Amino acid sequence: MFTFPPIGADFPRAVRNIVNCGERQLLRVEDYKAYFEGFGIRDAVLRDRNILVFIVLQDWDDAKPRPFEEALKTRYICYFRDEDRWGADHLEGFAGLMAGATLNPIFQNVCVDRAGQVYVKGSGFSGTEEKIPGGMGQGPKRGAVRNLKQLDGWLYGCGGARSLFRRLGRGQWEEIGPLPPEGDGETGFQDFDGFSEADIYAAGGQGDVWRYDGKAWHQVAFPSTMWIESVCCGGDGLVYIGAQSGTVYRGRGDDWTMIHRGDLSLPFRDMVWFQDRVYATSDYGLWEIQDGVVRRSEAPIEITNCAGNLSVADGVMLMAGHAGAALHDGQSWTRLFSIAELARNARK
Template sequence: MILSQTEYAEYFHGYHIIDCVVRDRNTLYWTLLSTYDDSKPAPPTHERATSIVSCFLDEPEDAWGWTRMTGMSLMKAGASLEPDSRFVGVDLAGHVYVIGGGENRLEKDVPNGKLEASRGAITRLKTLFGRLYACGGLRSLCHRDGAESWLAVGGNPPLPSRKEVDNRVCGFNDFDAFSIDDIYCAGDRGNVWHWNGKTWRRVDFPSNMYLESVCCGSDGYVYIGAQSGNVWRGRDDRWELFHEDSLSLPFMDMVWFADTLWATSDYGLWQLRAGKIVKADVPIAISNSSGNLSVNDGVMLLSGDYGAALHDGNEWMLLFDLATLRSEHAKKPA
């Protein structure tokens, strides 16, 4: 592990991880939300402290840093590589915080409105071919075009009808791409759309399951994580229920790494092996770190409420075990 007990007390104690991102193989970030007294009603998330924790693996003597603030609601962790290399955090309301290149500051919000880059709550950030993209409510997908500039992809798909809104067929929870002109977005109940570089098209999807996560694999298939841990596989208008499950949670993140699909939730880590999605054969300390996944620069970061681990394509490295560090911290005299 690379996190000492002293560093845990400064950077992670009193918080839990809500997202993570790899900016490059030596630069990792986590967004955290402060805990609260669970014997009392939960305060609104924007009243709880948000922390952005950074780790520079190539600077072991000064690896860790943090920035803390209030007024954020469940900040997602993102990384922009083009036109500049930055950590970019965006919360549900579209508030933006940027770190890198000498900057550590709030930027203007992502423009929000029926004719703007975003049309509702920001639900996912993802780096596609160097650009940082964000998806969200009322079928919106946009990308960051530089400091304080966000552009809707293709002007966004047509707005959903009132009936579609009432039936929960209207928002995006995730997206992925084979290229910047071949993007799939999905969310809500069977709501799947495709951008071909010129037009948006509603995909003829054969289910009204709630859809949570999307991964475009190097095998040419689109994988869509649905309710209860089910996974659909297909492309264009041809789809099959590839993996059936009965979990209480869908897969939170799905990524393609080391020539296979990886999927995670708070309950563990899965991977595509021998044509089936199965529990990943990893040490318990690694699977306990499940929650979020981020891939960039040849590494995959796995992070959850109990720790974080890094995969370099060949082997895992446990970065920190929060369960053990919390337990040791609790034993310290007040």
């Protein structure tokens, strides 16, 4: 692991509400070259409103066979808004690294790749931990890790073969169970969310939806065999499930309704509750779901171009994707940076 030096104190202060999205960006060209050039954003998470984390993966030559992801370099990039400071760690040997954040037992970023390898940053620690145990039908991690999410201040993760697990501390993970039966190749879990640690919904595969009540798992009578990608427990007391082609179901328990039949080639990768609605995103843009209606966001194109991944914490929402990143402070959007514009300026 190699740690890049921090950027100096003269870094421009630019996180604020904007009307003209073309004004000066958060990243200077020299900082883009140091941190993002030659890499693409794969995930992003907020530790709190002042600590923004991006996971980026090394680009490859499309004219050549795609290498195994473990052979490509990964970077953990962090921006401290209150200090106007960037930093990055260079990681190797990870495949599909996902960004997570946790308040308990201490305030840290905990990132996990598909194989269960763990990288931790924050509160005086920086480095790897033991892999999440499991596999071959054994918990807490039965299959590949699919997603990370914070519930009640603790970091949870889900994986294939219907597994859900929680991080208790350094190198300590427990299954949320006893876990349900493994099922076959058409089962979950791809994503999960919860109203509390005793009311969790997890789903994946072809209409494979389960609820955990704090003691046991119960299979939900879901009315579809569509492939499921995303789950969001809303502040309105309802659960939103994103299925193939951007289709959305809403319900709770065994009562579900399709509120939108999608016609996209991609499902919604992330669905989060922010303020009074659900926000859903994929590489194709940003959607909002309110009062049972799914519609494209009316945010400016400079904002929606940053679609890809969503994270909510501490009263703000971060969106980041291949084209750049944007932040919603609860009142308005701020475009943080545009990768395309920075790349053009770098070539000049």
